[in-house]
Amino acid sequence: MASPRIIMKLTVTATRKESGDVLVIDLKHTRKPLLPPFEPGSHVDVHLPDGKVRQYSLCGDPTDLSRYTIAVKREEVGRGGSAWIHEAVAAGCMLPVSAPRNHFPLAQREGPTVLLAGGIGITPILAMARALERQGKTCELHYFTRSRALAPLLSVIERELDCNTVWLHFDDEPETRQDLETLLSTRSSDAQLYYCGPPGFMAAVDRATAHWPEGTVHFEAFQPPEQDRAPPEPFTITLRDGTVVPVAADTSALAALRAAGVLLMASCENGVCGTCECGILEGQPIHRDAVLSKDARTHRFIPCISRAAGVLRLDL
Numbered sequence: 001m002a003s004p005r006i007i008m009k010l011t012v013t014a015t016r017k018e019s020g021d022v023l024v025i026d027l028k029h030t031r032k033p034l035l036p037p038f039e040p041g042s043h044v045d046v047h048l049p050d051g052k053v054r055q056y057s058l059c060g061d062p063t064d065l066s067r068y069t070i071a072v073k074r075e076e077v078g079r080g081g082s083a084w085i086h087e088a089v090a091a092g093c094m095l096p097v098s099a100p101r102n103h104f105p106l107a108q109r110e111g112p113t114v115l116l117a118g119g120i121g122i123t124p125i126l127a128m129a130r131a132l133e134r135q136g137k138t139c140e141l142h143y144f145t146r147s148r149a150l151a152p153l154l155s156v157i158e159r160e161l162d163c164n165t166v167w168l169h170f171d172d173e174p175e176t177r178q179d180l181e182t183l184l185s186t187r188s189s190d191a192q193l194y195y196c197g198p199p200g201f202m203a204a205v206d207r208a209t210a211h212w213p214e215g216t217v218h219f220e221a222f223q224p225p226e227q228d229r230a231p232p233e234p235f236t237i238t239l240r241d242g243t244v245v246p247v248a249a250d251t252s253a254l255a256a257l258r259a260a261g262v263l264l265m266a267s268c269e270n271g272v273c274g275t276c277e278c279g280i281l282e283g284q285p286i287h288r289d290a291v292l293s294k295d296a297r298t299h300r301f302i303p304c305i306s307r308a309a310g311v312l313r314l315d316l
C-alpha cells in the first residue's frame with residue numbers, strides 16, 4: 001500500500017445522493033489511469049479547504065482502481081466537514097486526498113466471517129462483504145439502521161450483494177429487529193467478527209462480544225468511545241534520548257510533543273485514524289482512542305487523545 005503521506009489531487013467525477021443523507025463521491029486521478037491499491041477496510045484522508053482533515057472509508061470495489069468511492073453522511077452536530085462536502089463538492093471539483101491506509105484489515109483466515117454495520121458504518125463493511133463474496137468465503141452481514149429510508153447505501157447492498165448473506169434490521173420494522181446479545185451469544189469456534197457504526201452501536205457490540213476470544217473481534221470507530229471524562233491529570237513523557245516533556249492537564253500529549261520539537265504526523269487529532277500512533281517503552285497509558293486493538297494497547301499509544309498516569313516513556 002502506498003505511503004499515507006502522499007497527497008493526490010483527485011477530481012470528483014460524479015456525486016449522488018443516497019438514503020440516510022449520504023453523498024456518494026467518485027474520485028479519479030486527472031493524469032494517472034490507476035490509483036494506489038487498497039484493501040477492504042481502508043480509508044483515505046480528505047483535506048478540506050480550512051486545513052481540517054477528515055477520514056472516509058473507501059466503499060468502492062478494490063479491484064477497480066480507476067476510481068475511489070467514498071460516502072459522506074451529513075452530520076448536523078458534527079465539526080462542519082461533512083456539511084461543507086455536501087454543500088460544495090460536485091462533479092469537476094478537485095479534492096486533495098491521501099493514499100489509502102488500513103487500520104481495519106480482514107484477517108486472512110479460513111472460517112466464517114460475521115460483519116455488523118450500524119448506519120454509515122456500512123462503508124468499510126460493504127467493501128469487506130464484496131471481497132469475501134468474491135473470494136467465495138462464508139460471510140454474513142447484519143445491517144442495523146433506524147429505518148429503510150435512513151439506511152445509507154441500502155440500494156447498493158440490495159443491488160450488489162448476495163441477499164442470502166445479508167440481514168437487514170430496521171428499528172421501525174419489528175419483524176426485522178435483532179437483539180445483538182442474542183445474535184452474538186454463540187459463535188462458530190473459528191469465526192471472526194468485524195463491526196463499525198455510531199458510538200451507541202459500538203458500545204452495544206462491545207458488550208455483546210465480551211465473551212468472544214481475544215483476536216476474533218475487530219472494529220473501526222468514527223468517534224472515540226464515550227468514556228469517563230474525569231478531568232485530565234498532568235503527566236510526563238520521556239523520550240529515548242532522555243528529554244522530559246511535561247504534559248499539562250489542558251494539553252494533549254501530541255501538542256506537548258510538538259512544542260518540544262518532536263515531529264509527529266497527525267490527521268484526525270481525535271483518536272480515530274491512527275496517524276499519530278507511537279510505541280511505549282515503559283509506563284501506564286490511559287487509552288482514550290478508538291483505533292488500537294486490545295493487544296496493541298499493551299505497547300502502542302495515541303498521543304492526540306490518550307493520556308498516562310505518572311511518567312510514560314515513549315519510543316520516540
Ligand code: FES
Binds near residue numbers: 267270303304
Ligand atoms: Fe488521528 Fe491521532 S491524529 S489518531
